[in-house]
Amino acid sequence: xxxxALQSQLGYVFLDKQPLVQALTHRSHGLQHNERxxxxxxxxxxxxVAHWLYKxxxxxxxxxxxxxxxxxxxxxxxxxxxxxxxxxxxxxxxxGEIRSGGSxxxxxxxxxxxxxxxxxxxxxxxxxxxxxxxxIFAELFTSLQPGISGKDAKTLxxxxxxxxxxxxxxxxxxxxxxxxxxxxxxxxxxxxSLGIQCLGNGTSRRRAEQQAAQLVYLKxxxxx
Numbered sequence: 711x712x713x714x715a716l717q718s719q720l721g722y723v724f725l726d727k728q729p730l731v732q733a734l735t736h737r738s739h740g741l742q743h744n745e746r747x748x749x750x751x752x753x754x755x756x757x758x759v760a761h762w763l764y765k766x767x768x769x770x771x772x773x774x775x776x777x778x779x780x781x782x783x784x785x786x787x788x789x790x791x792x793x794x795x796x797x798x799x800x801x802x803x804x805x806g807e808i809r810s811g812g813s814x815x816x817x818x819x820x821x822x823x824x825x826x827x828x829x830x831x832x833x834x835x836x837x838x839x840x841x842x843x844x845x846i847f848a849e850l851f852t853s854l855q856p857g858i859s860g861k862d863a864k865t866l867x868x869x870x871x872x873x874x875x876x877x878x879x880x881x882x883x884x885x886x887x888x889x890x891x892x893x894x895x896x897x898x899x900x901x902x903s904l905g906i907q908c909l910g911n912g913t914s915r916r917r918a919e920q921q922a923a924q925l926v927y928l929k930x931x932x933x934x
Contacts (some may be wrong), residue, residue, distance in 0.1 A: 751828030
């Protein structure tokens with residue numbers, strides 16, 4: 711298994727690949743699976759995300775910090791991060807789990823991401839795990855806005871439109887530039903009922919969508 715692309719996305723190269731291989735191994739594959747690493751990684755992610763929020767939102771209350779952390783470390787949020795890394799293509803599973811679509815299941819993706827962070831911590835320590843968290847969570851970190859419960863721009867836009875009984879926004883990729891390992895996306899977000907269109911850019915489709923959604927959200931607030 712070639713893990714160089716995955717390690718590039720993590721920003722960490724394992725000296726010993728075995729912990730990473732184990733972190734990518736679902737319990738359906740064999741006895742040497744990732745559940746203990748998942749337990750460790752879950753705690754590390756919670757700690758490091760809490761530390762980042764504490765440093766960057768000095769004026770936020772304890773309750774708001776709790777809500778933002780919960781939104782960042784939730785299963786759907788972790789699964790989205792995993793999907794953006796195409797983590798499902800690296801996970802080792804048993805035949806039954808493969809046939810049932812386990813590589814795209816949110817719970818498995820989130821658990822595997824936690825296990826990987828655990829593996830990084832085991833080999834590289836706290837500093838290495840912190841660097842990985844800052845890299846893979848960069849998109850979620852930048853989309854946070856205090857005072858709005860830590861929800862990302864796409865969620866905020868959807869909730870705003872639904873509260874006014876308007877159709878959901880449409881996202882469309884308008885351009886993809888660069889090589890396959892270093893692509894740059896341009897996405898258009900459109901709310902037809904309000905006549906709003908905005909472009910977002912980013913190194914992943916999701917990042918570009920979030921940027922476009924944030925621009926539309928700000929304009930939609932002025933219209934409604």
